[in-house]
Amino acid sequence: MFKCASVSESWGRYPQARHAREVPLAWRAGLALPATRPLLAYGQGRSYGDSCLNDGGTLLRTSGLDRLISFDPGSGVLRCEAGVTLGEILRLMVPRAFFLPVVPGTKHVSVGGAIANDIHGKNHHRAGSFGAHVRRMELLRSDGQRLEVGPGDPLFEATVGGLGLTGLITWAEIALRRIPIAAVRMEAIPFAGLDEFHALSEESDAQCEYTVAWVDLLSRSQRGIFFRGDHADGSPRAPRTQAAIPLDVPLVNAATVRVFNAAYRAAQKLSGRTRLQHWDHFFFPLDAIGHWNRLYGRRGFLQFQCVVPTPEALRELLREPLASPLTVLKRFGTARSPGMLSFPRPGFTLALDLPNRGEGTFALFGRLEKIAVEAGGALYPAKDARMSKETFERSYPRLEEFSRHLDPAFSSSFWRRVTQ
Amino acid sequence: MLGATSAIAQAAARIWAERGDELLLVGRDPEKLAAVADDLRTRGGHVDTLVQDLNGDPGILAERAATADVVLLAQGIFGDPQRRDTDPDYAELVLRTNLVAPARFLTLLGPRLPRGACVAALSSVAGDRGRAKVGVYGASKAGLDSLLSSLRQRFQPAGVRVITLKPGLVDTPMTAALPKTPLFASAARIGSGIVHAIDAGRDGVVYLPWWWRLIMLVIKALPERVFKRLKF
Numbered sequence: 001m002f003k004c005a006s007v008s009e010s011w012g013r014y015p016q017a018r019h020a021r022e023v024p025l026a027w028r029a030g031l032a033l034p035a036t037r038p039l040l041a042y043g044q045g046r047s048y049g050d051s052c053l054n055d056g057g058t059l060l061r062t063s064g065l066d067r068l069i070s071f072d073p074g075s076g077v078l079r080c081e082a083g084v085t086l087g088e089i090l091r092l093m094v095p096r097a098f099f100l101p102v103v104p105g106t107k108h109v110s111v112g113g114a115i116a117n118d119i120h121g122k123n124h125h126r127a128g129s130f131g132a133h134v135r136r137m138e139l140l141r142s143d144g145q146r147l148e149v150g151p152g153d154p155l156f157e158a159t160v161g162g163l164g165l166t167g168l169i170t171w172a173e174i175a176l177r178r179i180p181i182a183a184v185r186m187e188a189i190p191f192a193g194l195d196e197f198h199a200l201s202e203e204s205d206a207q208c209e210y211t212v213a214w215v216d217l218l219s220r221s222q223r224g225i226f227f228r229g230d231h232a233d234g235s236p237r238a239p240r241t242q243a244a245i246p247l248d249v250p251l252v253n254a255a256t257v258r259v260f261n262a263a264y265r266a267a268q269k270l271s272g273r274t275r276l277q278h279w280d281h282f283f284f285p286l287d288a289i290g291h292w293n294r295l296y297g298r299r300g301f302l303q304f305q306c307v308v309p310t311p312e313a314l315r316e317l318l319r320e321p322l323a324s325p326l327t328v329l330k331r332f333g334t335a336r337s338p339g340m341l342s343f344p345r346p347g348f349t350l351a352l353d354l355p356n357r358g359e360g361t362f363a364l365f366g367r368l369e370k371i372a373v374e375a376g377g378a379l380y381p382a383k384d385a386r387m388s389k390e391t392f393e394r395s396y397p398r399l400e401e402f403s404r405h406l407d408p409a410f411s412s413s414f415w416r417r418v419t420q
Numbered sequence: 421m422l423g424a425t426s427a428i429a430q431a432a433a434r435i436w437a438e439r440g441d442e443l444l445l446v447g448r449d450p451e452k453l454a455a456v457a458d459d460l461r462t463r464g465g466h467v468d469t470l471v472q473d474l475n476g477d478p479g480i481l482a483e484r485a486a487t488a489d490v491v492l493l494a495q496g497i498f499g500d501p502q503r504r505d506t507d508p509d510y511a512e513l514v515l516r517t518n519l520v521a522p523a524r525f526l527t528l529l530g531p532r533l534p535r536g537a538c539v540a541a542l543s544s545v546a547g548d549r550g551r552a553k554v555g556v557y558g559a560s561k562a563g564l565d566s567l568l569s570s571l572r573q574r575f576q577p578a579g580v581r582v583i584t585l586k587p588g589l590v591d592t593p594m595t596a597a598l599p600k601t602p603l604f605a606s607a608a609r610i611g612s613g614i615v616h617a618i619d620a621g622r623d624g625v626v627y628l629p630w631w632w633r634l635i636m637l638v639i640k641a642l643p644e645r646v647f648k649r650l651k652f
C-alpha cells in the first residue's frame with residue numbers, strides 16, 4: 001500500500017524533500033529528542049517554501065502535543081502545548097468571548113509555528129506580530145536543558161521568528177484578547193490604483209482593527225478591494241462544512257486568473273459595502289476550501305511576500321502584470337517585532353502566488369527580490385523558496401546575533417539554503 | 421475512563437469535557453495523567469484523577485466506577501511485535517493488560533452497575549481474525565470481544581448496556597511504527613465515533629469507522645487455506 005502521511009513538501013509543494021525519519025511527539029513529560037541529526041520541529045506544514053522541511057534529516061512532528069494547560073479568564077492568558085492549532089484555540093475560546101491577539105490567513109497553523117515564524121495579521125498596525133503577545137514559553141534544547149524564557153531574554157528574542165532553529169518549543173503562554181461575540185463588522189471598498197490604496201490605508205488604519213487589500217494586477221488601473229473590519233456584536237451564520245479539492249487539477253493560469261479576478265471583484269461589490277460576517281469567514285476565507293494548493297497542480301506554486309519601506313518601491317514591484325489570483329497588500333504598523341529574525345517592519349507588505357513554471361518563475365522572483373532588497377526591504381522566510389544568501393544577510397541585520405542562539409542539533413532546508 | 425492517557429480516550433474525553441461533564445481519569449503514569457487532566461479542565465470538564473496500574477487490584481476502582489453513567493475501558497498495549505512473538509513473559513503481559521485486567525475489573529463492577537449504566541470497551545478489528553502481524557494482541561482482543569458479548573447478554577435484563585468498540589487502523593502513538601495508509605483514521609474521528617455510539621444508545625458491536633465492518637466481513641469469510649498464505 002502507498003504511504004500518504006509522510007512529509008515531502010510544504011503548502012506550496014515546492015521544493016520537494018525526503019526525510020530520513022519522522023518522530024511523532026506525544027508527551028511533554030519525559031520528552032527526549034532523538035539522537036539522529038539534524039532535527040526540525042514540524043507542526044501543520046503550512047509554511048509555503050522550505051522553512052518547515054529538513055531534507056535528509058529528522059522531523060519532530062508536534063501535532064500530538066495538542067493539550068491545553070491552563071486558562072485564566074481574568075487576565076486572558078492561555079498556556080498550551082506547542083502543537084495546538086490556532087483553529088482549536090478559536091473554536092474553544094470564541095464562545096468564551098476571547099480571541100487570539102493576531103491571526104494569519106489560515107487557522108490551520110500550530111502555536112509553535114506561529115511563534116517560530118512570528119506571524120502577522122490584518123491588525124499588524126495595532127497589535128504588532130504574534131510574538132508580541134507571547135508571555136512565556138519553554139524550549140527543549142538538544143543538550144537536554146529545558147529553558148523557560150520570556151520577553152527580554154535573548155533566547156526568547158531568538159526563538160520568536162527563529163524558524164525552529166533554537167530548539168523545540170514545548171509550550172507557550174499567549175495573552176488572548178476579550179471580544180464581543182463572534183462577529184466582524186466589515187467594509188469592502190473598491191479602489192483603483194495605489195494612490196487610492198494609500199489613502200484608504202491612511203484613513204482606515206487609524207479607525208479599524210483589521211485592514212487588508214486585494215489587488216487585481218492584471219487590470220490596467222490596478223483596481224482592488226480594500227477590506228476593513230472590527231469585532232462586533234452579532235450572530236452571523238458560521239461557514240458551512242468545507243469543501244475540499246480532491247486531486248491535483250492545475251487550473252491556475254493567466255486566463256483563469258483573469259476570470260477569477262473579475263468574478264471575485266464583482267462578487268465583493270454585489271455583496272454590499274458593509275457586512276456583518278462570522279469571524280471564520282472574515283479571517284480565513286481560504287480555509288473554506290480544503291487543499292486549495294492542489295489547484296496549482298503537481299508542481300505547486302511559489303509565493304512572493306516581501307515588505308518594502310516606501311510607496312515608490314511598492315509601485316516598482318507592481319509594474320509587471322502578474323497573473324496572481326491572490327495578491328494581498330497591507331501597510332505594516334510601526335510596532336517593533338520582538339524577534340531577532342522577525343519579518344514585519346514598517347512599510348508595505350505585498351504577497352502574491354504564482355504557479356511554479358520553473359526557470360521563468362524563478363527569474364521573475366529574482367527580479368522582484370532584487371527590487372525589494374535594493375529598496376531596503378525583506379522577504380518572508382515562511383513563504384520563501386528562492387531567496388539568496390546575500391538577500392537574507394542583507395535584510396536580516398540581527399542574523400549574527402541570532403546565530404549565537406542556534407541549537408547545534410537543529411537545522412532546516414531553508415537554513416542550509418540561505419547560510420551555506 | 422480507564423487508560424485515560426490513550427490517544428483515543430483523550431479524544432472522546434475532550435468532547436465530554438467541552439460539554440462540562442464530570443470525569444474520573446484512571447491511568448498508571450501520574451505526569452501523563454496530569455497533562456490530560458489539565459487539558460480537559462481547561463476545556464470545561466470537571467476532572468478527577470486516580471493513579472493506578474490497571475493490572476493491580478481493581479477493588480477501589482470498581483467502587484468508584486459503580487456510580488458512573490458511562491465506564492470507558494481504553495487501556496491496552498499493542499506491544500513490540502518481535503518481543504511479543506518470542507518472549508513468553510511479554511506475551512503474557514499483553515494478554516494480562518488487554519484481557520485479564522478488564523475481565524477482573526468487569527467481574528467486580530458488573531453486579532454493582534445501576535440500571536441505565538453503560539460499559540464501553542475498546543477492542544479492535546484485530547480481534548476478528550488472528551493474523552501473523554498481531555499475534556497475542558489479536559488473541560487478547562478476541563478474548564475481550566467474547567467477554568463483552570457474554571456480559572451484554574448477562575446484563576441485558578438489568579438494563580446495562582455493553583458496547584464493543586472496534587476501531588480499525590488509528591493514527592496514534594500505539595501505531596507510530598506502522599507506515600500510514602489511507603485506511604488510517606485520526607484519533608479525533610474515533611473519539612467522536614465513541615461518544616456518538618454511546619449517545620445514540622448503541623448496545624452491541626460498533627466498528628469505527630463503520631466500513632471496517634464490511635472489510636472484516638470479507639476477511640472473516642476467507643477460507644483458511646487461502647487466509648494462511650496471505651501476507652497482510
